[in-house]
Amino acid sequence: MQRLIFHLDMDAFFASVEQRDHPEYRAKPIIVGGSGRRGVVAAASYEVRQFGVRSAMPTAKALRLCPHAIIVPPSIGKYSEASAIIMAVMKRYSPLVEPLSLDEAFVDMTGTEKLFGKPLDIAQRIKDEIFEETGGLTSSIGVAPNKFLAKIASDMNKPDGITLIPFGKEAESIAALKIERMWGVGKKSSTLLREIGLDTIGDIAKADTRELIKAVGPALADHIYKLSRGEDHRIVISDLSRKSIGSECTFEYDISGRSMVEKKIRPQAEIVARGLREKKIKARGVRVKVRLSRGFILQTRQMKIDQPFDDSKTIFDACCQLLKTVDVDAAIRLVGATAYDLVEEDFPEQIDLFSTAKKEKQSTLEHAMDAINKKLGQQVRRGSSMDSE
Ligand SMILES: [Mg+2]
Known part of the structure; x- marks a missing residue:
């Protein structure tokens, strides 16, 4: 059966919540995270990302990249409150919502078209309702036949975007992406794959399966070969x-x-x-x-x-x-x-x-x-x- 999976991801979530609540932070480089010697960036506003600041980076390094960044201590209470609203909006459209973190979830929307209309319209409605009910937070949604593609898609037009990877165009939509974008490919396996000349997901899709098996073993070879062709059969796990x-x-x-x-x-x-x-x-x-x-x-x-x-x-x-x-x-x-x-x-x-x-x-x-x-x-x-x- 052909499935319809959404991946929703809030845009710079913690930083956006802080900018919502503190007008003086809007359009400013904001880092949410610890300011101590061992502090780490939990979230970075889009303004500070331009300087190369990323989440999980030590705050000290972030400040070297962007010395005028404003460091804001996290307030988890506010984030979970917004998170609850976001998840509740999605559950109006499907009971099959699998949260991955406070600001990210898969939704299995298979069979809901009769009820709610075209996938892109549903995605827009979900985004609008989240924006409305959280007091102005934006999100991005990937729409695809499976989880892997939906997650890739949600990242393609960030922030505030909707991206559809249509049925039948799975492989070509992801061919240009680097192999690290496939879940399960870490540092070690990406090195092994580059050694045999495979750099993009498209390269894997065209590769000789025997070569793949030789490089990374049969289990991973099978896994990435399927992913490279846009195949992913994991189910959305709602609880x-x-x-x-x-x-x-x-x-x-x-x-x-x-x-x-x-x-x-x-x-x-x-x-x-x-x-x-x-x-x-x-x-x-x-x-x-x-x-x-x-x-x-x-x-x-x-x-x-x-x-x-x-x-x-x-x-x-x-x-x-x-x-x-x-x-x-x-x-x-x-x-x-x-x-x-x-x-x-x-x-x-x-x-x-x-x-x-x-x-x-x-x-x-x-x-x-x-x-x-x-x-x-x-x-x-x-x-x-x-x-x-
Ligand atoms: Mg996010």
């Missing part, structure tokens, strides 16, 4: 509880030993997998937890899985592997399994086609069992778990 799906079981009597723990984990893995399928999402990480009776010591282990999954076998197998580094011989009062790093259900295949095919089969099988369960209104489980209560 923390949706960041992972877990299930756990506390025992009336302590259990102990590897085979016993595995036996108790299996139904948890099944519940988690069913939860994923019900929500029509997949996960890319598995976490297992084991709480000991003595001192309530909690042991957790987690791992990333290359292929997105929604089947219990993947979860169970990962749990068993993770449990190898967990003390399972002590008295245990609780075990649990969790799937995290959630993505859309139609997350495309990875480069490793063989293991995808196997997993697809398992997923299809479990989807079929869901359908049967629904029909019968009862639980049908895989044979191997029939013995667990």
